[in-house]
Amino acid sequence: MAQPIIEFRDVSKMFGRADGRGDLLAVDRLTLDVAPGEIVAVLGKTGCGKSTMFNLIAGLIEPSSGQVLVSGHDPFRDFEFFRGKVGIVFQGDRLMPWRTALANVLLGLEILDAEPTRARAVARGWLERLGLGGHENDYPHALSGGMRQRVSIARAFAVEPELLLCDEPFSALDEMTARDLRAEFVRLVRQNGKTAVFITHQIGEAMEIGDRVLVLHRPARIALEARPTEAEDETAREALRDKILQVLGHEAAAGTQA
């Protein structure tokens, strides 16, 4: 197996509670690898630590114990190394309201000091590819939710990152728009040979997107690892779906008993 692009080694993350009632364990001795070019869907219920895991990979927070490595480097400490290497699509579009659609896509390229003419051409290209040609000069408030999320996807892809991280990027959209964007996203990831970690709470979405699906229990630890691509037919996929549902349901039952 090739050197993993993401490595979690016995990682735990604790947060102090705001009301002073001790610490909250969000990630519990999590160990996992993600291979280059792989799309991993991370599935779990709300509050199971998916977003904490996401923030650890993105280097936005530091593990309490254990080690997180991305491309062999610590994403929290090696700030410079990750310039332009990671593209993130967040749950909300997180567009800068003072920037037009084009300027929002240009953001990452500006930060990476890309040559301005080339950067504009790249940003325009991504907007075109995502069906936003003609909206380059629109401010975010003039775009629909789906269009704004497309802009944020374009922003993440424009820097040509090695790794794409997506935190429930389509959860706030209507089903039709989400389905279209999902298909577009998978096509773009595969076409460009990217590695992606896709966080979701929808089983269907996880199975559609992921080469591998990780089901997390609270606090974040792997309860099930499945490969939807290996399910040969619809019956096998249904069986896998039932199994995932059972694991998620088991956690819910455990939570109720607790």
Next chain:
Amino acid sequence: MIANARLTRILRGCLSTLVLAGLWQFASLFVPHYLFPPVPDVITRTIAILFTWSLLTEVLITAARIFAGLLGAFVLGGALALLIGRSPRIEGYVTPVLVFLQGIPALSWVVIAIIWFHGTEFRIFFIMVLTTLPAFTFQILDAFRSMSKELFEMTMSFRPRRWTLFRVLILPTIVPGILTAWKVNLGNAARVVVVAELVGATGGVGYELLRQQQLFDMAGAIAWTLQLVLFVLVVQQTIVAIEGWALRYRAVSERAI
């Protein structure tokens, strides 16, 4: 629609000014002119100042003092706000001092400046900076603290250098606060500069007001006061125009509040 609304607003403003002028003129019919000079006299004196270079120079001197003081307070206040925003420890030291400064009246600063310094211009600059510094600092600090955590994390995911982070995120975030601070402090500065000039200067609108008081010339006093009012109005409108351009991205609801 928008042009109509603007025209209505201007007409309303003109109407209330005309009513005020009418009341003044009415009063001038019944009381001595050294107390309530007729409106045409005031207008004539006001225009004379605007079109006489030696008199207009006095207005421009005051304007330059206001700008210099505000610029000094803005630069210092902006730097302090960013330092405080970055470090709670610095906040612990600096904020009490700023609150203390806020409580000192402008007139006290005038007295202190006259005792401490010799040069007129530096005295006025010192007074202007000290009286407007806390407001600039707190307003820019508020704007800095309103920075979205989501946008900050999104920007940091691209790993920007410090200056780039300031340029692409911090500066656009604090621009509305900076513009508000300028609007608020402009009025304060216009009041303070007159006090400073009244006591310690040999030129400017404040000095001219002192002369009108010594001559018991009410029309002159009002005409000089109006120069300052006109100056504040022009600068306010310029800031509003800049604000309209800089914040053009903001969505405006068609329904009025």
